Amino acid sequence: MKLLEPVIEKSTALVPMHLQIKGAHAFQKFKKRLGLARAIPTFTETLIPPVADLSLGEIDVSNPFLFRQGRWLEYFQRLRDESPVHYQANSPFGPFWSVTRFEDIMYVDKHHELFSAEPIISIGPQPEGIEIQTFIAMDPPKHDVQRQAVQGVVAPQNLKEMESLIRQRTCDVLDNLPVDEPFDWVDCVSIELTSRMLATLLDFPYEERRKLAFWSDVAAASPETTGGTGYTAQAFEVAGAMAKGFSELWREKEARLKSGQAPGFDLISLLLTNENTKDMIDRPMEFLGNMALLIVGGNDTTRNSMTGGVFALNQFPDELAKLKADPSLIPNMVSEIIRWQTPLAYMRRVATQDVELHGQTIKKGDKVVMWYASGNRDERAIENPDAFIIDRKNARKHLSFGFGVHRCMGNRLAEMQLKILWEELLSRFDDIEVLSEPEYVQSNFVKGYTSMQVKLTAKQG
Amino acid sequence: MSTITLIEHDGTEHSLSYENGQSVMEVATENMVPGIDADCGGECACGTCHVFIDPQWRDQLGEINLEEAQMLDMAPEKREESRLACQVRLSADDNGMVVKLPEFQM
Numbered sequence A: 001m002k003l004l005e006p007v008i009e010k011s012t013a014l015v016p017m018h019l020q021i022k023g024a025h026a027f028q029k030f031k032k033r034l035g036l037a038r039a040i041p042t043f044t045e046t047l048i049p050p051v052a053d054l055s056l057g058e059i060d061v062s063n064p065f066l067f068r069q070g071r072w073l074e075y076f077q078r079l080r081d082e083s084p085v086h087y088q089a090n091s092p093f094g095p096f097w098s099v100t101r102f103e104d105i106m107y108v109d110k111h112h113e114l115f116s117a118e119p120i121i122s123i124g125p126q127p128e129g130i131e132i133q134t135f136i137a138m139d140p141p142k143h144d145v146q147r148q149a150v151q152g153v154v155a156p157q158n159l160k161e162m163e164s165l166i167r168q169r170t171c172d173v174l175d176n177l178p179v180d181e182p183f184d185w186v187d188c189v190s191i192e193l194t195s196r197m198l199a200t201l202l203d204f205p206y207e208e209r210r211k212l213a214f215w216s217d218v219a220a221a222s223p224e225t226t227g228g229t230g231y232t233a234q235a236f237e238v239a240g241a242m243a244k245g246f247s248e249l250w251r252e253k254e255a256r257l258k259s260g261q262a263p264g265f266d267l268i269s270l271l272l273t274n275e276n277t278k279d280m281i282d283r284p285m286e287f288l289g290n291m292a293l294l295i296v297g298g299n300d301t302t303r304n305s306m307t308g309g310v311f312a313l314n315q316f317p318d319e320l321a322k323l324k325a326d327p328s329l330i331p332n333m334v335s336e337i338i339r340w341q342t343p344l345a346y347m348r349r350v351a352t353q354d355v356e357l358h359g360q361t362i363k364k365g366d367k368v369v370m371w372y373a374s375g376n377r378d379e380r381a382i383e384n385p386d387a388f389i390i391d392r393k394n395a396r397k398h399l400s401f402g403f404g405v406h407r408c409m410g411n412r413l414a415e416m417q418l419k420i421l422w423e424e425l426l427s428r429f430d431d432i433e434v435l436s437e438p439e440y441v442q443s444n445f446v447k448g449y450t451s452m453q454v455k456l457t458a459k460q461g
Numbered sequence B: 001m002s003t004i005t006l007i008e009h010d011g012t013e014h015s016l017s018y019e020n021g022q023s024v025m026e027v028a029t030e031n032m033v034p035g036i037d038a039d040c041g042g043e044c045a046c047g048t049c050h051v052f053i054d055p056q057w058r059d060q061l062g063e064i065n066l067e068e069a070q071m072l073d074m075a076p077e078k079r080e081e082s083r084l085a086c087q088v089r090l091s092a093d094d095n096g097m098v099v100k101l102p103e104f105q106m
């Protein structure tokens, strides 16, 4: 179907990127009318049966309601015990393998030459017509070049510079929270803090920071990609808005550089001053991809760890007492929160050749899903894995950041943000009471919360 | 008995004995030397056991394989002397080796 190649490939010097995306949307609608567009699955929530009622072949862990309905623990336990390399032939996302034990996930993640991250790391494909290119979904050597160009922005040296700004912005949010009355922790704290952080990283207009969170949510929510609640028109609209916003920011910084100003230490300035990426704006899908990767990578994940930590301490109240008695446990607790929450449930790969694993033959071209959410609860690798233990030994040895060449680039930033949050929370509040069961995201990829009502008790004295 | 010396970024020195076949990462973590996280437990898959070893020692340690080179490429503080401590296996010949730690692990 060569005729239907994506049209977003022109230099943005000729056609502004958001107009190209508009064109692509029109084209996609046209394809749909002709019956040439790929069908998009729809998801309606039904009650998920206990795993014991199913045969192995019927188990489908791509169900986007598995986390919300709390069934994921028993489903993955069964796969780990009975079918550690499991084939699901008929999911709404097509056939895929699930790898669910800690050691096997490590193996797949490490062997990028056997398991390619291309073309994308979600179970399903990206929305047709806006297939953005990001290095999380590129193999070496292309991956390495692009990652090296941007990782300075979240490297520890830079974080040291940013720490006081992040702390100041965190304090500002916490000082303005209501005390002794219910409010939504997700919106007032988790989303607000991550939006502030992203605006700082990108040097994005600060008053418009909530756009970043919204764009990122839409980018991760397409039904065909992760079973989310997005829809095609919205995906195109947001891609257009992102393209416009980020191109303007790029051109602005480019102009400043050309006029002789020193480059800032934000993401776009870094890209503009690197030989390999200074023309990235002329490769629109790559440009958009890198911007999207940073905001998606840094958004849901940290946000849901901020919510997950509060939720975990409410379910394990003894741990809160331990924490108050010894705040020096915060860094270790941060790792435990990230393990316990596992904000991204998996990464997907494609086998580059036939691979034998636990007696199963994964065929070249098959999709392979590494379920971090399962590996982080694998009793073969982690003692008492369902318990939240803030002084757990080897708490850093978890799968939530992945391993190998794609290991999370933002992991130090995420840990720093969470550390600051908990230090500042402990110095202000005696209790953060979760008032009711939180609401969960509909997705097989993002393991997180859409809202959680809490009530704060101020610290005495 | 063979020993190696680990020097933290702030200059703190640790003189540590080892058994042949142990990795530098294992020696460091067993002795709780701060500055080596070793998040992957020695699988060459996290890059958080980054160290610097001077050429005089490095040359006798053998070639860096592709896997290690690729992980090292992602270390922001990578230098000519960079190694991943979990990939450096010690033998009797390494008695007296000096290993320096970077300011950060990533």
Ligand code: HEM
Pocket: A109, A135, A136, A137, A147, A154, A201, A293, A294, A297, A298, A299, A301, A302, A305, A338, A342, A343, A344, A347, A400, A401, A402, A403, A404, A405, A406, A407, A408, A409, A410, A411, A413, A414
């Ligand atoms: C708790 C928070 C976070 C979690 C759980 C998380 C999780 C992950 C995971 C699982 C991967 C893929 C690993 C693999 O394929 O082996 C990844 C990659 C990545 N993450 Fe994160 N992440 C978090 C925070 C962040 C932040 C704050 C940023 C940036 C601001 C970020 C940026 C990235 C990037 C750019 C990649 C791609 C790296 C590559 O392909 O080389 N992440 N993250």
Ligand code: FES
Pocket: B025, B037, B038, B039, B040, B041, B042, B043, B044, B045, B046, B047, B048, B049, B071, B084, B085, B086, B087
């Ligand atoms: S311990 Fe992870 S790379 Fe050495």
